[in-house]
Amino acid sequence: MEEINGNTASELLNLLIDGELESSQEVSLYASLTENDELRNEMRELLAIRESIHKDTEAFTPPRTTKRAVLTAVGLTPGAVANAPITQVAIQAGFWSGFWAKVWVPVVSAVVATIITSLLFLNFYDTGKTVSSSGSVLKKIPVVSSSEKVAPEKPANILSTNGINKSIRKNRNIGITNASRVVPAPNVIYNEDYISSDNQTIQPIETASLGTEIYKTNSLNYSESRNIGIPVIALTPNQFSSLNRGKLSGLDITLILRGISAKSYPTVYMPSQWNPIISNFSLGGYVTLVDGLDVGMEAGLENFGLVYFNYETIRIDKKNPFLYWAGIGLKGQITKHIELLAGAKPYAQVFVGGTNIGPNIRMAGGLEYSWDNGLGFIIGIEGSSLFYNVQDNWYSTEKLGFTYGVLYSF
Amino acid sequence: MDREFENLSDTELFILLTTDESRAGKAFEEIYTRHSPRVFAYCQRFLGNREEAEDVFQETFIRFYNSRFKTRKMSNLAAFLLKIARNQCVNAIREHKHEARYNDEIMIRHDESDETDELLNLIKMAIELLPDEYKEIFIMREYNGLKYTDIAYITNQSINTVKVKIFRARERIRQILQPYLSEMSK
Numbered sequence: 001m002e003e004i005n006g007n008t009a010s011e012l013l014n015l016l017i018d019g020e021l022e023s024s025q026e027v028s029l030y031a032s033l034t035e036n037d038e039l040r041n042e043m044r045e046l047l048a049i050r051e052s053i054h055k056d057t058e059a060f061t062p063p064r065t066t067k068r069a070v071l072t073a074v075g076l077t078p079g080a081v082a083n084a085p086i087t088q089v090a091i092q093a094g095f096w097s098g099f100w101a102k103v104w105v106p107v108v109s110a111v112v113a114t115i116i117t118s119l120l121f122l123n124f125y126d127t128g129k130t131v132s133s134s135g136s137v138l139k140k141i142p143v144v145s146s147s148e149k150v151a152p153e154k155p156a157n158i159l160s161t162n163g164i165n166k167s168i169r170k171n172r173n174i175g176i177t178n179a180s181r182v183v184p185a186p187n188v189i190y191n192e193d194y195i196s197s198d199n200q201t202i203q204p205i206e207t208a209s210l211g212t213e214i215y216k217t218n219s220l221n222y223s224e225s226r227n228i229g230i231p232v233i234a235l236t237p238n239q240f241s242s243l244n245r246g247k248l249s250g251l252d253i254t255l256i257l258r259g260i261s262a263k264s265y266p267t268v269y270m271p272s273q274w275n276p277i278i279s280n281f282s283l284g285g286y287v288t289l290v291d292g293l294d295v296g297m298e299a300g301l302e303n304f305g306l307v308y309f310n311y312e313t314i315r316i317d318k319k320n321p322f323l324y325w326a327g328i329g330l331k332g333q334i335t336k337h338i339e340l341l342a343g344a345k346p347y348a349q350v351f352v353g354g355t356n357i358g359p360n361i362r363m364a365g366g367l368e369y370s371w372d373n374g375l376g377f378i379i380g381i382e383g384s385s386l387f388y389n390v391q392d393n394w395y396s397t398e399k400l401g402f403t404y405g406v407l408y409s410f
Numbered sequence: 411m412d413r414e415f416e417n418l419s420d421t422e423l424f425i426l427l428t429t430d431e432s433r434a435g436k437a438f439e440e441i442y443t444r445h446s447p448r449v450f451a452y453c454q455r456f457l458g459n460r461e462e463a464e465d466v467f468q469e470t471f472i473r474f475y476n477s478r479f480k481t482r483k484m485s486n487l488a489a490f491l492l493k494i495a496r497n498q499c500v501n502a503i504r505e506h507k508h509e510a511r512y513n514d515e516i517m518i519r520h521d522e523s524d525e526t527d528e529l530l531n532l533i534k535m536a537i538e539l540l541p542d543e544y545k546e547i548f549i550m551r552e553y554n555g556l557k558y559t560d561i562a563y564i565t566n567q568s569i570n571t572v573k574v575k576i577f578r579a580r581e582r583i584r585q586i587l588q589p590y591l592s593e594m595s596k
Contacts, residue, residue: 014577018551020558045584045591052530053552060553062450062467067442070468074475076435309447318416 009039017046057393060309109261109381109402113366116379252288256298257281258405260382264305264320265398279303279322281405284329292335298351299326304397308390323386325360327353333368344369347380358388364403374409415440420487428478438475445488446471449495451553456499456546458538466502470495489560496546496564503542529590536586540579547572548579 007015007025009032015021016029033039260280282300289295306319329351337343344367351362366380382403387396415423415436426437449470453463473494484490537545547565550556558576562569584591 011573011577014580015573018558018576020573042584045587046580048529048591048594049533049580049583049587050552052527052533055527055530056451056455056534056553059451059454060447062446063464066450066464066468067439067446070442070471070475071435071439073468073472074438076438 009036010042013039013043013046017043017050055392057309112402113379113381116367252294252409254286254288254294254296254407254409256284256286256378256405256407258284258378258403260300260302260401260403262302262382262384262399262401262403264303265400266305266307282325286329286331292333294331294333296329296331297326298329298353299324301325302399304355304386304399306388306395306397308393308395323355323357325353325355327351327360329362341367347378349380351384355386355388358386360384360386366403368407370407370409376407376409377405378407379404420444421484424478424481424484424487427475441474441487442471445491448488448554449491452492452495452546452549453499455534455537455549455553456496456542457502458534462502466495466498469498473498486560486563488554489556489564492550492554492556493564499546500542529587529594532587532590533583536583539586540582544575544579544582547575548583551576 009029012021012025012029013033015025021029033043258281260282262280280300280302282298282302284296284298286294286296301322301324303320303322306317306321308317329349331347331349333345333347335345338346347364347366347368349362349364351360351364353360353362362382362384364380364382366378368376368378370376380403382399382401384399385396386399387394389395415433418426418437418440420441423437423441427434427441430437446467450463450467453467453470454460457463457466470491474491481490537548540548547561550561550564556564558569558572561567561572561576565572567575
């Protein structure tokens, strides 16, 4: 083997790949590498060995149980704040702080969801009030006794709102009792809270000149409203929500803008140049396939905590980047009116997509609520997993938290 | 709390560990999280036996914690931990815990190999076959990424000796792997 300043070229090559070669020796070694096939081959072999060693994940992964064993052996508890010897109080404080750090996201999500659901329940659940189209509260609708006989009046007197007709078609259980009569009066109020005990279906019997269908059954509850001069619409929130759907080429389209407040596991505390309030959001569009099942696309920007072993520096690297994500979502919804939820509809959502560093899957569940003008909001719990590859090794980051946002259906 | 510790240097963590009773526990956890992969890799590859490596690895951190007040100034925590680990490994080898299972372990490793990690499995076997004096230095360099000066500090040898031993360790490993490496270069 040729020698350079008392060292063999092979020895210098070892120093080079270890980063220990002096600059005065570099030129000579590079010249030898240019001319010497055997030396270049040796360098390739040494680098191949190093590269393989960097893939030895088994060696760099101590058992998970070891940490607890070590901390216990020295008198500490995982997550403890105090030092050994520590008092029992200190141990408990450490336990609870660690416990709270792990569970605060789902706990806060659950509390917020509960508060909002309760508010919905208290404001919209039938407490003897009905709501007019202008938002004013009307009196409790009196139920007509089953013995009364009522004949149909002029069509002009009959509630003539296309939206209402649609609403009625979509909510065929409304206002039915065993009374045998026909809807007569102006300002008719249909209220979903009066539901037939025998689930009779309303049938159209006549079409008014304004294109309004009059619904007749042998038993339809109604009430007259005396406090206004314009037609009053008193429907439950569930009926309102469906008024404006289906107007665009026969498609029900919903746009959703929502925020995501979730915690990454593993957690990385790092400052970001982004404002987390405006960054953790998504925008999606969904089309109704069949009643209660929407499909669509969604994209957003969200931060993920990344923790992986860097084999080049032989250190654990931690990052907290904001990543763009996009993909396809499928949303299922319970369309039936649930009294307890006061018109809010439970939904579940599955999302499959990707970020700029790897695939991303999401699952969410919660409540959705819509008003008659198509606006609405959602709130729910969301979990997601991001899979990414670093130096031929796969890692994953899980996020759990709550999502909230507004939607518009048209 | 966690964020505060993650951003501290090794030296700062060690100062907390020895001077601040209220935060020593967290400081120790952070030191463990930061250095456990390297220390375990050294134990695992030097002893060649996972169970024994786990014992020595645990003992390393326990000894480090219990002897923290004996060291006043900490300039290189990674090297200090590896020095403790090395002493524990040498003790374990001296007690012949390791030798009794040596050959069986190599056979098990060979059986576990698959084609994708064939070179890595051969390297592991080649490391096992190195004399201990070469093996430990090779592991410190390749697995722990230590500089020659740190290896010299841990092993109480001169830098020149370290250079020579690393070179010879690599030569031997290349010799053992030569059939495979020749095939690979074709």
